Every structure is written in C-alpha cells, then in structure tokens.
Amino acid sequence: MARLLTSKDIRSLSRGLAISPTKKWGQNFVVDANTVRRIAAAAKLESDDVVMEVGPGLGSLTLALIEIARRVIAVEIDPKLALALPTTVAHRAPEEHQRLTVVEADAARIAADQLPEPPTALVANLPYNVAVPVVLHALETFPSLQKGLVMVQAEVGDRLTAGPGSKIYGAPSVKMAWYAKASRAGSVSANVFWPVPNVASGLVRFERIQSPDADRVQVFGAVDAAFGQRRKMLRQSLKSWAGDEVDAVLDRAGIEPTRRGESLDITEFIALADARGGGTAPRAQEA
Template identity: 50%
Template sequence: MTIRLLGRTEIRNLAKELDFKPRKSLGQNFVHDANTVRRIVSASGINKHDHVLEVGPGLGSLTLALLDRGATVSAIEIDPVLAQRLPKTVAEHSHSEIHRLTVLNRDILGIERSDLVEPPTAVVANLPYNIAVPALLHLLAEFPSIRTVMVMVQAEVAERLAAEPGGKDYGVPSVKVRFFGKVRRYGMVSPTVFWPIPRVYSGLVRIDRHEVSPWPTDDGFREKVFELIDIAFAQRRKTARNAFLEWAGTGNESAERLLAASIDPARRGETLTVADFVRLLQRSGDFTASTDSSEGPSRPAQVF
C-alpha cells in the first residue's frame, strides 16, 4: 500500500492544529514538496532491509517517504510537541506501517548506541542547519553500523562537506567526514519547497562509509587525527611547519615529522588530505595502534 505524503496544505493544517510556530533556533523548516522527499529517499538507496535514523523529522514529510520505501525508521525529534504528533500523523496516512516507526524525543547530539534497539544502517534527514556538522560527525562515530548517509543541509554546508583539498570551501568538516568515507554532492534544493521559506538554498550530500577502512577506526586514533586537523586549520594560511610547531615542539621537529610523513613542510593545511593527517600521526610515534576497532572490519594499522 502506497503511503500518502504530506503537501503544503497538510503541513499548514498540522501546524495550525498544534498552534505551532517554527523556531529558528531549532532550524525548523519543513518540506512540503512530495517530489523533493522522494528524490532524497531515492538518492539514499535505502530499501526494506534498512533501519534508518532520521534526525529532526518535524511534521513527518520525509518520515512518510522513508516508510513508503519499506524501511524501519527511528526518528529523533528534540521538540516534544512534534515528537508526540508524529506517530499519529503516520497512522493517519498509513495504518499498516506504524509498527515500523519509533520516535525518540531526544537531542541527536546525546543519542548513544544503547538508545536504539537495533543498530541503524543509514541516516536520511533534513538536518537542522545549526547542528548539521556536529550531528553528522557524532552519528558516524557513535554508530559504526551506519553505511550510508543522505542529508539535506544548507548549501554552504554542503559545499564545505564535499569540498576538495585546496579549494576555498575545504576545511575541518571536509576532512573529518572523509575519515569515515566518500562524500558526494547530489544537487541543490530550492527554498520554495520549505515552510517557512528559508533565505538560503539547500544541498544534498551523500556519505558512503569505507567498506574496509584504510586506517584504524578506534576512538583514540580518530580523536588524535581530528586534533591534528583542528591544529592545521586553526590558522589555515600558515605553512604546515608553522601550524604544527606547538604540537611537534620546535620548528625543526615539526619539519622532520612532516617530511617523515612525505609532506612538504611548506604546504598549507588547506591542501592536506585525510590520508596525509593519518600518515602524519602514524609516523610521528605519538600513538599506539589499536587492534580493537569499534567500527567493525578494518585493515591492520599501517603506515602510508
């Protein structure tokens, strides 16, 4: 049975029923265009075997489209009014599919593995703009079972996530998401498909986790790599030699560590790939490789 999706009139009626006014502080802009949510779900590649984690389901536009695809959905909604209404909305639109929906009235940044009955295999969401990057990094780190991420984010955020080394948009988010997998853009979304209409365009981004990680994936290793990334971009116009002075101890030691990792000390942080940062850590002697990866299968610790 095909699930009836929400349209502009139904979105407005739901908001009126709840006496609900979208809050800018929570990034509450709701999609009312059925073609847009179908496009997102189709691009995600999910099927009936997936357990999808949806962040910020709002009034349920994307939730209904995910259920229509046959997936099981765990929807994490921070707004208690919206969290309470969502199961009723799904039941009204498809009586037979409500058993595949779980709603948690929680902050996504505090969600842990123990909060879900089964590990999620995918994230599909219209992410609130103000927490998009922290939410992505938290979920990828907390749930190694997630293989695919398809999110709609502010266009500027999408550009940063998918930016290549050396580009003006390349920065900390660009590098950190690539620690987990491959990142691709999937086009733009007009503000007119939202209520209320935002002042910016949105972009679709897909992340596919490495089937076999090229580097260790335990928490300790990841945190140390992320520290190096933060250092390099703290003053992005500095050369790598100068950026890593405090971390390495002296200018000569900084240069030696970079050269040992096959990185020209004159390069700037904005040109370094995630593999460069991993190699810099591995060849610095500042870490002990873990053989216990929290993210499942990975290759043994290796030097690039």
C-alpha cells in the same frame, strides 16, 4: 501507501499543535511532496534498511521513508513534535505506521544504546546550524551506518564533498573522508520549505568506507590545528598540536613545513598522526 503531507496539511498540523518553526532548532519544514519523494528515492534504500531520520519535524519525509524501509527511527529534539509524530503517521500511513519508532534526543549527542536497533542508513533534512557535527557524530557512533542522504545548506554540502586544494576544502571535508565517500546529489529549491530559508540547499550522498588503521583522535587533532589557522604554513599552524616537535613530526611524515592544511589529503594527515606517535607533544582532544 502513505498520504504525504501537503503545505496545507503542515500548516494545519502546526496550528493544531500550537507550534511554529524555531531558529533555535533550525527548523525548516519541507512542504512539497514531490521533493520528499525525490529525496526518498535518491537515498537508494532497500526494503531491509533501518533508517535513522534526524529532525523529522511534522513527518513530511518520515511518511515517504516508511513506505520503503523496514524501520524508521526518527530522532527528534523537540518534545512536542516527538509526541505528535506517531499519531500523524498512524493516521496517514495506517499500514506502515508500526515501522516507526520515535526517539526524543539530541542527534548531535545521541548514544548507540538510545536506539532500539543499529541503523543502516541516515536520511534527513538536517538543521543547517548542526549538520556537520550530526553527520560526523552519527558515523562515529553507529558503525552500522553504511550509507546516507542528507539535505544541508549548499555551502555545507560543498565543504563535506570538497577535495584537497579547493578553497572550500577544510576540516569537515577531511573528517568525512575518514568515514565515507561523499558526493553532491543535487540541489533543493528554497521554495519547498516553510519558512523559506535565506540560503540555498543541497543533497549530499555518502557511502561508508573502511576507516583507516590510525588514531582518529590524533588525526582529527592535526586536522583541527591545520585548519584552525589555514592561512599559515604547517610549521606554524600545527604547533598547537605537536608543540616543539612540529618540525620533527613534519620531517618524519615527509611533508614540507611550508605547505598549508588545505593541500593535505586524509592520507597525509594520517602520516602526521603516525609521525607524532607517542611523543611528548600535547595530546589532541576529541573532535
């Protein structure tokens, strides 16, 4: 069994590597072993899972994950941390360290061919400033991902799991619903991090669903337009996406033009994309 990192261990490793957590990469290291065990257990991993861990840092969560999964692919953007992680894991988990593969890359832009094999689960303490794009990019880039558990800023977690009609329901909520069923899986105390963040943290669990048979780029284009001006009625907010055809598109989709984006669920955004079809409106850009 791996020897998990304590707060003292993490500070010692940091001094030895001459590093400190940086705001640039949103680094807040988990220093509590009980929290790490809790996250690993909440991920509901199986022994044959291939876990993609984003931002492993000094290896706190990595050590818990390799006890369970067949393989952990740690994606780390910090070159110094990426270089040091295999040594730390080999020292503290000599029986499991061969299950670890470290990939130095930006998880928000990583390509499928950069990983040695397709991941089946995403488990990560995500940098708060890039949590949403990382999760959505992973779900789009790796169809093999069937489940995940991510630690994010509590407010981000609420947005990812919100339903239509909620004040916090927005583009992240709809885009997550395209790929997966997401739910809150608990909160995390700020005191388990170094440095201590000034925001609350929470866990979000998701399970992949069959994505709709629709043009994702067009659907996400409608989503971005609707929430780009969320206080405006759809007749106005969707003009940047549907152009002069906006009224006709809304009519074909059976959606009242006086509604606002926050009242539409994923099926209604799909109806908008279908109604827009191959018209002459400006083509939406990739989200």
